[in-house]
Amino acid sequence: MPEVLTKEQKSIANxxxxxxxxxxxxxxxxxxxxxxxxxxxxxxxAPPRALKASFATDPAAQERFRxxxxxxxxxxxxxxxKLIExxxxxxxxxxxxxxxxYFVMEKGKPLDKLLENxxxxxxRLAIFQEACLALHHLHDRQPPTVHRDLKPSNFLMAEEPRRVVLADLGIAYEEGNETLTEVLEVVGSRFFRAPEVLTGERGTIASDVYSMGRMLEWILTxxxxxxxxxxxxxxxxxxxEVAATALNAVMIRAAAHPAxxxxxxxxxxIEALPRLHLDVAPAPPDQPEATGTTPSATLLSAEEVMERLGQASPNDSRLLRDVRAQVRSEYTSALTEWRETLKDGAPLERQAPHDRALDVVRIGAPSLALALATAVFHDARFDMARAVEDLMTVPGWPEAGSSMVIESPQTLVFVLHHLVGAAMLEEREILxxxxxxxxxxxVSRAGAGEIWHTEELTWAPSLLGKGSEDAWRFLVGLEAELPWLKRLFPVEGDYTVGLYAYNATLSLxxxxxxxxxxxxEAPHQSLINIPPHHVLAxxxxxxxxxxxxxxxREAWRKVAVEQGADPATVRAAWPAWKTMLIHNVSSSRPERFIRPGFDLGELG
Incomplete structure (x- = not known):
């Protein structure tokens, strides 16, 4: 294939x-x-981006680019x-x-490069499943869209947030679009393409399924x-032997001919894969091999996750990766199930957001255990960012058209970051x-599906609005639903104290x-954004x-320095802040935040 630019032109472009x-x-x-x-x-x-430039002179090629x-x-x-510009x-x-x-996109690492390491x-299988989810979304669009050029280099691991995304949709085909120029005879990747496409047919969803079967072959071999x-x-x-047989069956069926x-x-x-992820290594000699016939036979429980991670040292990254890979597919399946449930409409309208969030916590309890335990052993910021983004970017929101659907993932985000933050304080890791x-x-605007802006988790309570009260009650009562949470608080031995401490940290x-x-600021002119639930204690x-x-005082200093503020200025502002807090909880409904008989002077 001739190069687009000459050596001299490349030098000019540099x-x-x-x-x-x-x-x-x-x-x-x-x-x-x-x-x-x-x-x-x-x-x-801003991070570096990827800019795709087209030097095409043929009108059909230019239209494909547009x-x-x-x-x-x-x-x-x-x-x-994601398109930037x-x-x-x-x-x-x-x-x-x-x-x-040209157009500018977010930059990512192609899977063929990523999986080298x-x-x-x-x-590897968990990443493949994420790739399948991305393609499933493309097929689920209206009208359905067929990619037609699937290969490892056309899946990227994006970083904002970290996730697998589809790229290079230059020959993607929207079903029903009869104006598409046939170019498949000269564009595409031979060994990942379906036989019917190689013989000149346009390509269908079944053709993309074939490509994913060959992708699975590449993942495995x-x-x-x-x-x-x-x-x-x-x-x-x-x-x-069980895993190899089952994986081969999925691969052979996906790449079957005829279509x-x-x-x-x-x-x-995707449905054929989750139970296989957890039985890839041979069973130890003293244990029988798992049958792999049902998901329940292989899924880790939250207790098992906690037990395994409890035996790990802070530097035991291999064990952490091992457990994360096992849980990841279950978490992905749980999110898929939840997202599908959101589309049903009627039953959800009668269910409060925090109740729906509890459903997800129950489904994904092992993943929640992993996120929390990883936070204790390692720096969990990036894992948290990914988990949060998974929940905050739920496909199908625009179709849902309900603020309750928007609030539901925010409720779950509220729970996740409070639990991880509380676990950090238990370990005396305030930074x-x-x-x-x-x-x-x-953050998505309530009642709509478009992205509104980016926000720090600090302000998640204010984003929930009235729903934050329900979310807080749900959070405090979560220990009764998930008793294994106690194992994350062995130092002080009090889950609730950890939550109040983290809420107080947000106030700070x-x-x-x-x-x-x-x-x-006059007390009556400003509102406290973080509900002071800690005064409930x-x-x-x-x-x-x-x-x-x-x-x-050391905590004050660390928090101030971390946020780029002068500790002395913060300490000087404390009396005004305390006055503002007292005014706000007194002028609203104190019973929301303050236990009966609470003396506001105790805040001193």
Whole structure:
């Protein structure tokens, strides 16, 4: 394939600037375009992006490029690479280069590069399942969209948040679009493409299912397919006989010929995978092999997760990766089930958001245990960001049209970050608790599906509004639902104290953020954003919670410095903040926050 740009033109493009972007380096090159890594100019804090430039002169190729950009722009699900900006007219943008159009996307690492360093078969299978979920979303669009060029390099591991997304939709086909130019005879990847496509047919959902079957072959064998018939994986050191047999059956059926013998959808392929993820390694000699016939035979319980992680040392990353890979597929399946439930409509309208959140906690209890235990052993900020984004970007929100549907994942986010933050304080890791609270997530406007803005978890209670009271009651009562939570609080031995301490820490963070303006604010002119649930505590519990926050000057200093504030300024703002707090809880409904007989002077 001839190169798009000459050596001289590549030299011109290197470090060139146009439309507010600076070219950093080449990420990839195709028949009619180049993908560059770019940064904003003047340089700001935004991460590097990927800019796809098309130098095509053929009108049909130009229209395919525009259609790809429009498809990316219309999809805000989080399963397709996110479009940042576009310039879809072919113009001279860099002197010395041919005219080109472009669009800018979030940058990710292709799976073929990513998995070079992923040896754990469970983790590889979990990533494959995420890829299947991304494709399932594409097929579930209206009208359904067929990718037609699936291969490892067209799936990316994005970082904001960390997730698998689909890319390179240049020849994607929306069913019912009869104006699409047939280009498959010259575009695509031979060994990942269905036989019917190779012989000139347009391609269907079944063709994409075939490609995922060959992707599974690549995942299992770590070799690019070289023949029309898939190469079966053998049992041995990596896969037990039961796992190898079951995985081969999924692979063979997905890549069957004729197409009618394949899975009817990617969703069916996904359903065949979860129970297999947990039985990939051979059973120890003194244990019988799992049958793999039912999910319940292999799923880890929360107690098992906690027991295994309780035996790990802080540096035992192998065991943590092992358990994470086992739980990950179950968590993904739980989220899929929950998302499907959200689409049903009527039953959910009669169910409060915190009740729906509890359903997810029950389904994903092992994953919740893993998230919390990982927080204790390691820095969980990135895991938290991923878990939160999974919940905050639920596909189907626009169709739901209900603020309760929007609030439900926010309720679950409220629960997750409070539990992890409380676990951090139990370990006397106040900075890590602050870092958890400062994890930034995308927020959707209540009652609609569009992304509104990004926000720190610190402010999740205020985003919930009235729902925060229900969420807090649900959170406090969660220990009765999930008794294993007690195992995360062995130091003080009190789950509730940990929650109150974290809530007080959030209050302290709000004080830090507003410390410079607070002395000049009149109590009646400003509202406290973080509901002070910590004043609900009995005196003994409250004193123990405050010992970790307000009564610890070192904690004050750490929180202030972490947020870029002057500790002296924060301490000076304390009297005004306390007055404001007392005013707000007194002028609203004190019974919401304050136990009967509570003396506001006790806040001193």
């Amino acid at each position: 470090k060139a600037k146009f439309d507010g972007w600076k070219i950093c380096r080449v990420l990839g090159e195709g028949g009619q375009g180049v993908v560059w890594e770019v940064r904003r100019t003047p340089r700001n804090q 259609r790809e950009a429009r498809l990316l722009e219309s999809d805000e699900s989080g399963y397709v690479v 576009s310039g879809l007219e072919w113009e001279e943008r860099v002197p010395g280069l041919p005219e080109f159009a 992923v040896r754990d078969p469970r983790e 770590e070799k690019v397919p070289q023949h029309l018939e898939p190469v079966r994986v053998a049992s041995g050191d990596t896969y037990s 009618a013998e394949r899975f009817g959808s990617v969703e069916e392929l 890590r608790a602050v870092q958890i609270a400062r994890t930034r997530v995308r 963070m709000e004080l830090v953020k507003r410390s410079e303006s607070m002395p000049s 009995e005196r003994r519990q409250r004193e123990r919670a405050y010992a970790r926050t307000f009564a610890d």
